[in-house]
Amino acid sequence: MAIFKVEGGHRLHGAITPQGAKNEALQILCATLLTPQRVVVRNIPRILDVMQLIELLRRMGVVVEQLAEDAYAFCARDIDFEYLQSDDYRQRCTRLRGSVMLIGPMLARFGVGYIPKPGGDKIGRRRLDTHFIGFQKLGAKFNFDVADEFFMVEGRELRGTYMLLDEASVTGTANIIMAAVMARGFTTIYNAACEPYIQQLCKMLNRMGARISGIASNLLTIEGVGELGGTEHTLLPDMIEVGSFIGMAAMNRSELTIRNVSFENLGIIPAQFARMGIRFEQRGDDIYIPQQDHYSIETFLDGSIMNIADAPWPGLTPDLLSIFLVVATQAKGAVLIHQKMFESRLFFVDKLIDMGAQIILCDPHRATVIGHDHQMRLRATRMTSPDIRAGVALLIAAMSAEGVSTIQNIDQIDRGYKDIDARLNALGARITRVDECDSLKTGGL
Numbered sequence: 467m468a469i470f471k472v473e474g475g476h477r478l479h480g481a482i483t484p485q486g487a488k489n490e491a492l493q494i495l496c497a498t499l500l501t502p503q504r505v506v507v508r509n510i511p512r513i514l515d516v517m518q519l520i521e522l523l524r525r526m527g528v529v530v531e532q533l534a535e536d537a538y539a540f541c542a543r544d545i546d547f548e549y550l551q552s553d554d555y556r557q558r559c560t561r562l563r564g565s566v567m568l569i570g571p572m573l574a575r576f577g578v579g580y581i582p583k584p585g586g587d588k589i590g591r592r593r594l595d596t597h598f599i600g601f602q603k604l605g606a607k608f609n610f611d612v613a614d615e616f617f618m619v620e621g622r623e624l625r626g627t628y629m630l631l632d633e634a635s636v637t638g639t640a641n642i643i644m645a646a647v648m649a650r651g652f653t654t655i656y657n658a659a660c661e662p663y664i665q666q667l668c669k670m671l672n673r674m675g676a677r678i679s680g681i682a683s684n685l686l687t688i689e690g691v692g693e694l695g696g697t698e699h700t701l702l703p704d705m706i707e708v709g710s711f712i713g714m715a716a717m718n719r720s721e722l723t724i725r726n727v728s729f730e731n732l733g734i735i736p737a738q739f740a741r742m743g744i745r746f747e748q749r750g751d752d753i754y755i756p757q758q759d760h761y762s763i764e765t766f767l768d769g770s771i772m773n774i775a776d777a778p779w780p781g782l783t784p785d786l787l788s789i790f791l792v793v794a795t796q797a798k799g800a801v802l803i804h805q806k807m808f809e810s811r812l813f814f815v816d817k818l819i820d821m822g823a824q825i826i827l828c829d830p831h832r833a834t835v836i837g838h839d840h841q842m843r844l845r846a847t848r849m850t851s852p853d854i855r856a857g858v859a860l861l862i863a864a865m866s867a868e869g870v871s872t873i874q875n876i877d878q879i880d881r882g883y884k885d886i887d888a889r890l891n892a893l894g895a896r897i898t899r900v901d902e903c904d905s906l907k908t909g910g911l
């Protein structure tokens with residue numbers, strides 16, 4: 467296992483391009499199972515979750531061809547159903563959340579699908595009811611082996627229907643869309659998640675021959691078709707990386723250009739950073755963040771304390787709240803961070819408090835942060851990355867802190883951020899990746 471050693475206090479300078487979007491990649495790669503024809507996907511980020519899903523597809527029998535550093539072709543002519551019963555399949559699926567979206571396409575194309583309880587961040591309860599209720603509405607039979615934590619669905623003749631999702635689950639919506647594209651008749655999905663990655667999935671499916679309308683809204687109508695064909699698809703830039711870089715620049719009082727951000731697909735994210743007092747300019751499709759010595763959190767119109775909360779798209783993505791929280795520790799003013807969706811995502815604030823941040827964890831969902839306005843620097847410390855976004859928040863804290871911090875469990879960060887150490891070092895950061903065993907041998911911890 468590797469760790470990061472981070473020497474704080476170095477400002478960043480220059481330009482960085484966000485990687486292709488992790489969460490879009492996971493949907494799109496699963497969708498390649500829907501056709502026996504070739505699907506080419508570009509702008510694929512070389513990150514752990516994505517590489518693991520590609521390897522999983524390969525072991526399932528999909529022919530995978532790497533065309534360029536970030537482009538792959540997939541051909542799912544045949545699937546090895548025996549492999550789906552193997553321990554290897556189970557073990558690999560449990561490494562990432564995105565594997566859950568293999569089941570919708572399998573059901574649509576082959577009439578059966580199997581999936582163990584998926585992995586992903588341990589950030590609170592992550593139920594899958596929406597997925598399976600949706601499949602059942604389409605006529606599939608569902609079986610969950612509780613002891614084995616293994617889900618099975620079967621439905622040779624899916625039929626379109628109306629469904630109102632119990633919640634706007636992102637992966638649930640993707641899974642149901644993929645299950646419905648070849649169901650007989652019309653499927654209507656109300657309370658569908660509608661974030662840009664779902665929009666991208668729908669657009670790709672339509673290019674493959676699907677008939678999906680209502681894209682970008684929470685009411686999707688799908689007219690089932692007999693089969694889908696091949697296509698080419700390019701992933702959007704990762705909006706969570708874009709937000710992480712904005713936060714990083716502000717917290718380190720750095721001048722940074724983030725290139726090709728697909729501004730129109732960032733939704734409310736830039737406006738929320740603006741409410742934190744962070745200045746930036748949209749220059750074409752780039753975001754330019756000038757060096758800023760102070761940023762003052764706005765209050766609401768009535769003078770009350772700013773509240774930053776997550777909500778289904780077009781609300782603020784929960785995946786950026788850890789970044790807003792860490793950025794607030796050096797802002798002028800106070801903010802209440804309200805993580806509504808996940809109940810175990812804010813506990814990492816203990817580490818920030820150790821570093822000298824002024825935070826009160828009100829309950830598992832809410833933390834009040836009173837910023838130092840750069841009057842006091844955080845102190846370096848030793849920490850462990852609990853999940854992917856908290857990991858990056860801790861990295862941002864370490865980059866701004868006084869002294870050398872150590873971050874363990876950086877696999878969590880590598881799950882979602884491509885070569886983050888090398889890319890940030892190119893901008894002036896001082897992050898060293900060390901093998902934990904070597905470090906222990908030399909007493910370096």
Ligand SMILES: CC(=O)N[C@H]1[C@@H](OP(=O)(O)OP(=O)(O)OC[C@H]2O[C@@H](n3ccc(=O)[nH]c3=O)[C@H](O)[C@@H]2O)O[C@H](CO)[C@@H](O)[C@@H]1O
Nearest residue numbers: 489492563564591592633634635636637638778784785807
């Ligand atoms: C691989 C992938 O794409 N993962 C993303 C996906 O996870 P995932 O699809 O697993 O997340 P869901 O959208 O299903 O739900 C996330 C959490 O929010 C709750 N919830 C959801 C919708 C709602 O209207 N109300 C509500 O409370 C759910 O109960 C759950 O606890 O979407 C999450 C929410 O954007 C992101 O954090 C994850 O990064």
Ligand SMILES: C=C(OP(=O)(O)O)C(=O)O
Nearest residue numbers: 563564586587785854855
């Ligand atoms: C929660 C996240 O990922 P996953 O759903 O893959 O665990 C995330 O990307 O922040």
